Amino acid sequence: MHQVMAETTVNMYHNNTTVQQQHQEDAAAAHLAIVNDVAYRYLMPIFITAGILTNLLNVVMLGRMRHHQQQRQAQATTFCYLMWLALTDMLASIALVPALVHVDRTHLSYGWAFYYAHLELPTLNSLTSASVYIVVGLSVDRYIAVCHPRRYQDVSAPRLAVIRITLSLLVPALIYIPHSFYLEVVSGEGGVGWTYEGVEMATPGAWHAWEVVVELCHRMAPAILLVLLNCSIIYTFKKVTARRKNIVTKNDSVNNSSSNASKKSEEGGKSQQERRLIYLLVTIVATFLLTNLPATVLALIDTAGATHGSFSLEVYRAVANCLEVLSFSLNFVLYFIFVPGVRQGLQEAVKAVRVTLCGLVVNTVPSQSCFISENNTKNTDSTEV
Template sequence: MQSLCYCLHSLNVTETWHALHDTCHVTYEQVLPVVMLVAVVTNVTNVTVLLLRAHPKGRPSPTPTRRYLLSLGVSHCFVSGVVVVGLAVRRRVGVTYALAFYLAHLEEPLYHVFNCSCSYIILGLSADRFRAVCRPDAYSAAEAYGKAPVRIALAYALPAVMYLPSCFSLSPVYSARHRGWGVAEGPIFKTPGWRAWSVLLEVVHRIVPCVFLVALNLRILRAVARLKSTRASMMLRGEAARRAGGSRHEQRVIYLLLALTLTFLLTNVPATSLKMVYALQNQHCLTNLGLEVARAIANGVEMAGVCSDFFLYFVMNPEYRRDLHALALSACRLCACCAPLTARCPVKEESGDQRSTQS
């Protein structure tokens, strides 16, 4: 998410200025607020369902897949929060020092840290499913339980270290003209080192995870196709087949992972391209009509990806629908007028064995 529309106050009024203003107005005051409302509601719902229903009957702790998805939902909630604040503060001159300090030193790093953590969390989930499907003999459920928290912690720690220099790329400055504080380029912004670091960040943030995700998921797809062919021709049975993704629950998790990966790739490629152009140009407020239209589309696509998880879970995961149903009924029981509805729609619980691979 990158909007330079807040730089319009510093541009000279030309024949293209009004077109830029209209583009920014439609995108960031009409379209994106609706998208972000959906993103906030859906991701809060995801976190609530995955957190409150994280202990299926007969299982003492959430599955590794559920841990990854819960962390992904938390990251998306923080991303949505940063974007909502950014949309609310469109005019970035004449503000208080505290707000200017946040906009200069915290807004961009916070967004990129949690956005980058999403790609690493999906990568960690893909690595876990790769071992389970492609190397079932070496896969251990206990090992997966132990590795999931470590991978999730690294998914947050590495981006925090990577984007620490971003805290100093901009600076709050006082504007006598606007009688308040604003944001301007920091002392490191124009240095060649910062330009190289910005390009490297984008490579490590999106391009490298995309390459690994494509490679891992292609191998998972081939393994699943090979397993189905083997089962159809030889009626293969046993523990090895089940652990290799033979159960319907395991296959649902794999297909959900593939959908998440594909969504991540499709929604991040436009943003990556625009970010690389911006980093190479190395000008804080460089904007024109063509770039702003492209940036508006890229931002809209990227934010649509942030709010897509709920719909993927709901469509592709019956366990998620069941947990959402149970949570909705629990909430309805708090309201006396909804008691007849809860009596007509009881929740069917599954056994621990059936839900052992619940995502």
């Protein structure tokens, strides 16, 4: 009799435990659905739209600046890097649009399942890696110009910049070719539709080692290079600034007051530009580390290729993905804040669009106000149209 009661008590305990576990799983699934909605239905579309629009503005402004101005070699090389960086970030933002078409990927058509299994990750990772390589190439160009100016003419010609940018686009595509084969299309739950899952690897240890090598080439090594290069640039800038101040101080006692005033104003302008450049370099490094290192950690800890993981892993995945997508539009924001030429180019583009729109209104609906607006801008903005 006691044995039967004990067995009944144990069964009731197991049933209660099972019910509690089911409630916890249901609550976690509900919370995960909220996280996915916020990350992939609200934040991600905003970041993608911002990435496309801001990089499109970058392309337009850089094209106008290259067309209307005569640049030195350094300016032409820098514009080449910035142009391709904007194009790559814009393509990466566009490539993210299919990723949001199906947030729930349990019951897909075969075409979508094939794309998500074999094409999505290689395409996105190749573009993001190319963007990282172009940023590194730009930092190398600035490092040579600042730290080794005598060699700049030989090792940073625009022709060599084109070669580096081409390799920046080609090497990531080759690196991520194997990732087209580590997922496979399978039948969906209950035999309805299609989904995908990780392929059983004959040597999972070797594949994990390859993942580490890929992440080392994609984000780790570029992050280290960016920190080292930009720290060297900042250190060299500070040395040059201190040397220039000493020269100005020694010449103050020799030159007259008028020449001293002009030189001081010139030196003040140079020091302001240098401080602005230092702030830009520090911010570029900080934003790169903030937006790319979480994705690196995710790639290293999530090697199974599963469509869904634990709740904490999926929350971390959403945060890492949002940060990486946000980085596509941050370049424009940084250049807008720290580079006056970008702000001036944006102002000129806005003026040109405003005058063009006013001209369309004048041609369609003649009114006194539109004629006044066009007359007010005709003297200053006619060359922009």
